[in-house]
Amino acid sequence: MAATDLSMQLLRQRELLELMLFKLEELEMLVTTGRTRWVQHATSEVERVAKALASGAILRDTMFVDVATQWGAPEATTLRELVEIAPTEAWREVMGSHHAVMTGLAEEIAQKRNAVNQHLRTALRVTQETIAGLGEPTGEYAASGALVGGAGSRLLDVQV
Structure with a gap:
């Protein structure tokens, strides 16, 4: 059934969104802790997940059209609209769950x-x-990057 295939594809997309959030958190930890050696690799991983999401979106959109047609809706139906027109309570629950989780993940991302x-x-x-x-005093910085100290300290000692 097309709805089952769509649900499975949405589940794969949810997993990719979770992976994207993880990779962004990983990248944030690297940057905030000064472990810049690995930032390039973490950025590449974020880009790979973004590409996987984009390629999965094409398949998902095709499946949306199939399900919308089966459920008597226009082809350009959104997930929220599919929830509303689902033929059974079970499908409303399944599609509603996908919508809620994916919306939340998108906001977190x-x-x-x-x-x-x-x-x-x-x-x-x-x-x-x-x-x-x-050669000039640079001041002192907090973890947020804000200048917190005056001219007394330096990030780089040039008088060695």
């Missing part, structure tokens, strides 16, 4: 992506300020 981007921008700014301040 967006938040985590924004946090990682902020950490990367902060790291870049601190590096640029450090390089620009060679």
Whole structure:
């Protein structure tokens, strides 16, 4: 049945979304702890998961059309709309669960992506300020990247 195939595809997409969230958290930990040696590898893994999500989306969209047709809905039906028109309570529950979990994961991924981007921008700014301040006091930074100390300390001692 097309609905079963769609449900299985949605489950695979959920697993990929969870993997994406994991990889973003991994990347965030690397950046915030200064373990920049592995950032390139973590970024590559995030990109691989994004490609897998994109390729799975094509198959999922095809399955949506099949299920929508079987359930008497227009071809351009969303998952939320499929929940509403599902022929049985069981299918409403299954599709509703997929919708709720995937929506939640998408929100978490967006938040985590924004946090990682902020950490990367902060790291870049601190590096640029450090390089620009060679020979001059650069101050002291908190873990967030904010300047917390005055001219008394340095990130890089150039008087060695």
